Amino acid sequence: SAVISQKPSRDICQRGTSLTIQCQVDSQVTMMFWYRQQPGQSLTLIATANQGSEATYESGFVIDKFPISRPNLTFSTLTVSNMSPEDSSIYLCSGLEDRETQYFGPGTRLLVL
């Protein structure tokens, strides 16, 4: 099974700044996703990170706010831009093995003041 790590594990940021979250997979995965999870809530898909091309965003999420890169099959970054307190959440990346089995990273806890 794929092992996924994320950096940073948590951060406290000032409003108006940006934070880049890194996601590393220990093996090649077919697809990578980024999710947001508010405390006590379900997972909301932000976007599909496409290798070598622009990410595919879900309704309500835009590239200017959440730019995503995936330069190769095992690494992706999500940037939360121009942050506001409403962006405080847990951000999780995931990798898809065998087109179905999804493994999650440990998450990045973000608090925006």
Add this chain to the structure above:
Amino acid sequence: GENVEQHPSTLSVQEGDSAVIKCTYSDSASNYFPWYKQELGKRPQLIIDIRSNVGEKKDQRIAVTLNKTAKHFSLHITETQPEDSAVYFCAASTSQNFNKFYFGSGTKLNVKP
């Protein structure tokens, strides 16, 4: 798009009793239905899954059933133990939709010793 509904939102059982969590989905094209367990502060972890060509799958104390006609699937946990206490999420996915996963709202299971 796909809509996954999950019930109940909270479930409290006595140790040794059974627990059942139910989900419905809307997109008849969905063909893969995983269940994830998320302990407090941890990442979601896949515990069991079922594909649309199977009606039931069992793995020790956990089982999942699928009714494609009615578009619902359920998670059954028998002989519950305190370590089963967590939040459980169902999800639906289809390879026709770039393998995107749509999650239920989650069920917080509390197993009382």
